[in-house]
Amino acid sequence: MSLDELLPSRHLKSHIYPIMIRTLLVMSTLLVGLSVPFFGLVLSLIGSLLAMLVTLILPPACYLSILRGKVGRFQAAICIIIIAVGVVSSSFGTYSALTKIIENLRNG
Structure with a gap:
């Protein structure tokens, strides 16, 4: 749709x-x-790198960063747990x- 918007208006009809463009x-x-x-x-x-970063790591990190002094201990603990789950999931x-890519490089 972004490429469609770049077309001049006379071509939109x-x-x-x-x-x-879509083809x-x-x-x-x-x-x-x-x-x-x-x-x-x-x-x-x-x-695995970007999806976990965008969905589980960055939102609570930004929340903690924006509300630095106003976050209670319970909210901070929940945010840190969510970040930890995201980091562990992303790592796995x-x-x-990476192991599957290396395995395919060695075999083929």
């Missing part, structure tokens, strides 16, 4: 341009997926993805 995006994603040997493993590595996911 035509549906061919958005269809062409090219899907084709380029397909080409990248076919050219990278173990694309799924690379995505799982990125997902990253370790698992």
Whole structure:
């Protein structure tokens, strides 16, 4: 949709341009997926790093940072537990993805 918004307004009435843009995006994603040997493993590595960071680590860390002196002990403890769970989950996911990537590199 961001690429559709870059088109001049006179082209918006035509549906061919958005269809062409979306088709090219899907084709380029397909080409990248076919050219990278173990694309799924690379995505799982990125997902285990970034998904846990964005969903479990950064929100409570930002909350603690923004409300530095106003957070009670119970809230701070809950935030720290959530951050710890995120770090442990991210570590296990990253370790698992890296071992599978290394295993595939050695075998193939």
